[in-house]
Amino acid sequence: MAKSSGRSPAGATRPAASDNSDGVEPESRERRFMRSALEILGETGRTDFTVLEVVERSKTSLRSFYQHFSTKDELLLALIDKIMSESTRSWRAATADLAPVAALRMLIDRICTPAETTKQDKVNRGLTNYNDRLAETLPREYARVLSPLHELIKDIINRGKADGSFRSDIDVDATAALIMQTALGAMRLHVLGAELSGVPVTVDHIYQFCIAALRAF
Known part of the structure; x- marks a missing residue:
């Protein structure tokens, strides 16, 4: 996947061209992933959830997730960064x-x-x-x-x-x-x-x- 030199809050590079298939701007999708992870944490108190669970909760796509975060660690780091x-x-x-x-x-x-x-x-x-x-x-x-x-x-x-x-x-x-x-x-x-x-x-x-x-x- 071709990526630009910009950085997300978690340190993941942003793509040169974004997937707008769900009609949501990249920044909004990024926030949705973090919000979904926070919701799962608030319900379970555990961090062993999967990327797929976050994607399903946020009603987006795996492709969209990996345009912003390379791993679940980077997602959680972005969440901790915000908090x-x-x-x-x-x-x-x-x-x-x-x-x-x-x-x-x-x-x-x-x-x-x-x-x-x-x-x-x-x-x-x-x-x-x-x-x-x-x-x-x-x-x-x-x-x-x-x-x-x-x-x-x-x-x-x-x-x-x-x-x-x-x-x-x-x-x-x-x-x-x-x-x-x-x-x-x-x-x-x-x-x-x-x-x-x-x-x-x-x-x-x-x-x-x-x-x-x-x-x-």
Whole structure:
């Protein structure tokens, strides 16, 4: 299939000529694939669905799917990209005027607080459990998707270093990455903590762990 040099959100190249057999513009079809995947996740909480299931749900065609995404991994990466970019913009706005310690607390609360609905909980769990696969199969693209959140945490740490609330000798890049991965793994930690000690790992536990690495004593 001949393809142009343009890139989709998931990193898949766009075709030079699109299949308009279903009368939908390429951008709209791309959104329909992501919406269909999100619906399946919300119903099942699992990511072992097939490309064919997504295509049937979106009422399009396999040809149309593969014009936008080479694999299911790229579809899910595009979905995570959309969710993460929208969430990070919201988190940045919410923490912009807060002191660094309060900003970090709010950010961890927003990332780690359990979902309010069963559907959202299933989506969160499904995507969280898929993170390891994406990190293995599409490491560069997955890092790009996470980079806005990493940058936000770095900004909060740098603000804390500047006002003296965080240590001046912190390795900002590495520490921000560790805080990000700890927060994003919160659902796993919640379950694992309960199995290990009988006590779930809470948002407060995660915050206290992260802030201990930053505090100026």
